[in-house]
Amino acid sequence: MKYRADIDGLRAIAVLAVVLFHADFAFFSGGFIGVDVFFVISGYLITLLIATEIKEGRFSLIGFYERRARRILPALFAVILVSFAVAPFALPPNQFGEFGESAIAATLFFSNFLFWHETGYFDAPADFKPLLHTWSLAVEEQFYIFYPLALILIARFAGGRWRGLIIAFAIVSFAMSYKGVAANPAAAFYHPVGRTWELLLGAMLAFRVFPEIGNRILREIAAIVGIALIGWGVFTFDNGTSFPGTNALFPCVGAALLIHSGAAGSSFVNRLMGMRIPIFVGLISYSLYLWHWPALAFTRSFMPRELTGIETAGIVLISIAAATLSWRFIEQPFRGAKSIVRRNVLFTGVGGFAALIVVVGVSVASVNSPSQENATLAEAQNAPGQFFGDDTCFLGRLQKPEAWQAHSCFLNEGGGPNALLWGDSFAAHLAPGLQAADGAWSHQILQYTAEGCAPVFGWDPIFSPNCTDFNINVLEVIKAFDIETVILAGQWASIFNQGVVPADIAGTIEILKSRGMKVILFGQTPVFRPNVHWLAARGKYTDSAPGDFDVRINEDILQNSAGAAFIDPLPFFCNGANCRFRSESYSLFGDANHLSVFGSSWLIEHLVPRLDGVL
Numbered sequence: 013m014k015y016r017a018d019i020d021g022l023r024a025i026a027v028l029a030v031v032l033f034h035a036d037f038a039f040f041s042g043g044f045i046g047v048d049v050f051f052v053i054s055g056y057l058i059t060l061l062i063a064t065e066i067k068e069g070r071f072s073l074i075g076f077y078e079r080r081a082r083r084i085l086p087a088l089f090a091v092i093l094v095s096f097a098v099a100p101f102a103l104p105p106n107q108f109g110e111f112g113e114s115a116i117a118a119t120l121f122f123s124n125f126l127f128w129h130e131t132g133y134f135d136a137p138a139d140f141k142p143l144l145h146t147w148s149l150a151v152e153e154q155f156y157i158f159y160p161l162a163l164i165l166i167a168r169f170a171g172g173r174w175r176g177l178i179i180a181f182a183i184v185s186f187a188m189s190y191k192g193v194a195a196n197p198a199a200a201f202y203h204p205v206g207r208t209w210e211l212l213l214g215a216m217l218a219f220r221v222f223p224e225i226g227n228r229i230l231r232e233i234a235a236i237v238g239i240a241l242i243g244w245g246v247f248t249f250d251n252g253t254s255f256p257g258t259n260a261l262f263p264c265v266g267a268a269l270l271i272h273s274g275a276a277g278s279s280f281v282n283r284l285m286g287m288r289i290p291i292f293v294g295l296i297s298y299s300l301y302l303w304h305w306p307a308l309a310f311t312r313s314f315m316p317r318e319l320t321g322i323e324t325a326g327i328v329l330i331s332i333a334a335a336t337l338s339w340r341f342i343e344q345p346f347r348g349a350k351s352i353v354r355r356n357v358l359f360t361g362v363g364g365f366a367a368l369i370v371v372v373g374v375s376v377a378s379v380n381s382p383s384q385e386n387a388t389l390a391e392a393q394n395a396p397g398q399f400f401g402d403d404t405c406f407l408g409r410l411q412k413p414e415a416w417q418a419h420s421c422f423l424n425e426g427g428g429p430n431a432l433l434w435g436d437s438f439a440a441h442l443a444p445g446l447q448a449a450d451g452a453w454s455h456q457i458l459q460y461t462a463e464g465c466a467p468v469f470g471w472d473p474i475f476s477p478n479c480t481d482f483n484i485n486v487l488e489v490i491k492a493f494d495i496e497t498v499i500l501a502g503q504w505a506s507i508f509n510q511g512v513v514p515a516d517i518a519g520t521i522e523i524l525k526s527r528g529m530k531v532i533l534f535g536q537t538p539v540f541r542p543n544v545h546w547l548a549a550r551g552k553y554t555d556s557a558p559g560d561f562d563v564r565i566n567e568d569i570l571q572n573s574a575g576a577a578f579i580d581p582l583p584f585f586c587n588g589a590n591c592r593f594r595s596e597s598y599s600l601f602g603d604a605n606h607l608s609v610f611g612s613s614w615l616i617e618h619l620v621p622r623l624d625g626v627l
Contacts, residue, residue, distance in 0.1 A: 013060055017285070017286035017291050018270070018274045018285040018286045019294070020286075020290065021287070021290035021291060022053060022270055022271070023053060023293075023297040024285070024292075024297060025046070025049065026046035026049035026267075026297065027046060027050075027294075027297035027301050028046070029242075029246045030046035031300065031304045031328060031331070033046070034145075035324045035325075036324065040246055042245045042247060042248060042250060043246050044249075045255075045260070045262070046246075046263075047148045048256065048260050048264050049242060049263050049266075050148070051148075051151075051207060051211050052263075052264050052271070054211060055211035055212060055215045055218075056218050057214070059214065059215040059218035060218040063218060066167050080156060082351065083347060084149065085362050086346045087299050087302055087338050088118065089119075089366075089369070091303060092118060092119065095142050095310075098306075099111045099376075102310040102313045103140065103142075103310075107140060107141075107543070109376060111376065112373040114126060114127075114142075115143060115372070116374065117143075117146075118143045118146035120366070121153040122154075123143065123144075123146045124148075124150040124203070127147050127202060128203065140309055140312060140313050141309060142309040142310060145302075145305040150204075151207050175216070175221050178219060179216065179221065181209075181212060182209040182212035183209070185205060185206065186209040189256050189260065190258060193255070193257035194257075196410055196477070197474055198409075198475065200256060201256065207256065210260065210264050213264050213265075214267075216268075217271055217275070225272060225273055226277075228277065231277055234270075234272065234273040235269065235279040235281035237266075238266045238267065238269030241263065241265055242263050243266075244266075245259070245266070249262075252510050252511060254474050295339060296336055296338075298339075299335035299338035300335035303331050304328065304331035307331050307334070308327055308331075311327055312541075312542070315541075404416070404417040405417065405461060406437070406459070407461070407462040407478075409475060409478070412482075413478065413485040416489075421459040421460065422456055422457070422458055423443055423450075423458070423459055424453075427454070428454030428455050429454070430457075431455040431457045431495065431498070432460055432486070432489065432497070433460065433501070435466065435500055435534075436465050436502050437463060437464075437606060438503040438537060439499070440461040441537075441612055442501055443459050444609045444613055445617070448612075449617065449620055453623065453627035454627070455496070455627045457499075458489075460486060460489055462479065463476060464476035465478075465483060467486075468512055468516045468517060468519075469484070469523060470483075470519075471507075471516070473510060486498075497529065497530040497627065498530070498531050499532045499534065500517070500531065500534065500576070503536075503539075503605070504565060504569060505536050505539055505561040506539075514568045514569055514571065517533070517569065517573070521575070531574075531577065532576060532579060532623070534579050535569050535578065536561065537581045537605070537615070538559045538582070538586060538591040539559060539561045540559060540591070540601070540604045543604045544557070544599065544600075544603070544604060545599065553593075555592050556590045556591055556592040557590065557593060558591075559591040563582065563588070563589060566582055577626045579623070581619070584618050595614055599611065600614060
């Protein structure tokens with residue numbers, strides 16, 4: 013197969029987009045699409061290789077899997093083993109076991125399924141999962157387990173009519189991705205079925221489904237459009253963009269145009285991508301992809317604050333250096349016809365390393381980390397999720413409003429008028445305290461909360477597809493239960509980064525007041541980075557630490573409270589930028605931001621005098 017320097021250049025674009033996105037460089041807010049560019053490249057190159065060998069009668073499944081093992085596993089195993097050495101001292105204690113599970117999943121190529129099922133609201137933040145990026149490797153390898161077998165069967169029983177079947181499978185996969193983004197965004201993102209069309213788009217290029225671009229001017233136009241489509245995704249998409257679905261067409265079609273235009277001849281863009289620096293970055297792209305994320309994740313775990321631009325740039329440069337060494341001394345010795353590692357040695361070594369990682373991973377997942385022995389707050393973690401009325405009063409992100417079980421969600425048995433606690437998990441974590449202080453108010457409080465659903469009319473978050481209906485349904489709940497007072501609470505610091513502005517709160521309050529409601533508005537409670545138990549375990553912070561949010565946020569919320577009774581929790585926690593996370597040797601938080609059972613009761617106890625006049 014003829015070497016194409018421009019494809020290495022395209023790899024460079026893809027990996028740099030991903031790295032700079034992960035490093036939080038603002039201009040690269042959509043850099044995650046680099047993974048989709050990789051999928052198209054991979055589908056093209058692998059299909060070209062397999063189809064050529066099948067036609068020439070020399071394709072071997074064992075040879076194919078050997079090449080994949082040589083390409084993927086040595087560097088991957090090196091990253092996992094180094095991560096095992098660092099993780100006990102870098103990760104929060106209650107996340108070390110999760111790391112062991114992710115190491116097993118990465119080794120056995122099912123980490124996409126693991127992280128899909130770990131996308132719950134109270135799971136560890138993505139920034140602290142060193143092997144999170146291996147989900148894309150899992151998708152690719154799951155595809156390549158079955159793909160060559162399918163091509164062999166098509167060649168044998170369908171007369172080699174690959175094109176029609178590949179197109180049909182790609183259409184079905186894209187349709188499932190399109191539907192999945194609306195119905196279950198996390199599944200659409202991680203599931204291989206919804207990503208298969210991206211690999212098959214590359215396969216279509218290899219099978220010459222599209223006519224060759226023989227005209228030089230058309231090649232130039234195709235290449236410019238291709239790089240523009242990728243650039244559009246990199247610079248305009250962000251975490252709030254619905255993805256993959258139709259938006260994945262931008263990077264995938266862009267990558268396909270660049271590959272296709274370069275196949276028929278040269279263009280200005282393809283020549284730029286074939287220059288020495290892009291080629292070099294493309295050559296180390298796999299190792300760079302592997303090493304950069306653990307470097308960022310572990311560093312962020314050590315830091316109870318956002319990294320500075322200089323610190324982040326330093327990590328990126330260190331990752332490039334590590335990738336260069338990895339490519340030269342780990343990847344290269346295992347690849348190519350001149351490799352000194354024979355097949356039997358390779359498979360024996362791969363099996364041995366995989367078994368070692370699985371054994372160590374199982375051990376890590378079942379025991380405490382060395383650092384956890386020093387976790388002074390371990391006895392009082394009170395992890396969130398235990399007290400929210402899961403799936404009944406606190407709905408999951410995929411549950412519809414009908415799943416809410418109203419008569420199980422009264423927090424007290426007062427005989428007075430009804431009040432409604434409406435919001436996301438930052439409303440739900442108030443429930444234990446409100447329940448514990450039952451005798452302090454005459455209202456009966458009804459909990460109506462859902463994962464990721466801020467109490468704002470008209471908000472439609474990508475990863476909580478039922479929020480719009482959930483919030484609209486609150487008006488029916490108010491009517492059905494004769495609600496007199498509505499308590500609004502949410503993770504405002506996060507919500508304001510997802511398109512909501514403080515004025516939207518005012519609009520929601522006005523709607524409620526127009527229906528005769530009294531409204532109580534809770535401000536932001538502290539958010540830390542990372543988990544508060546890790547902060548305490550490291551010994552640098554004992555009772556308080558810098559909050560990971562703008563402490564002036566509640567001033568903006570107050571200005572948009574539209575006459576509602578405003579409750580500001582921050583004065584009870586924070587003194588300037590530092591906020592307490594422990595009181596009386598007990599944890600006030602169950603993770604990095606949600607109140608523990610103790611913390612909820614502690615806060616409400618302090619707020620009773622203020623709430624007494626309105627509840």
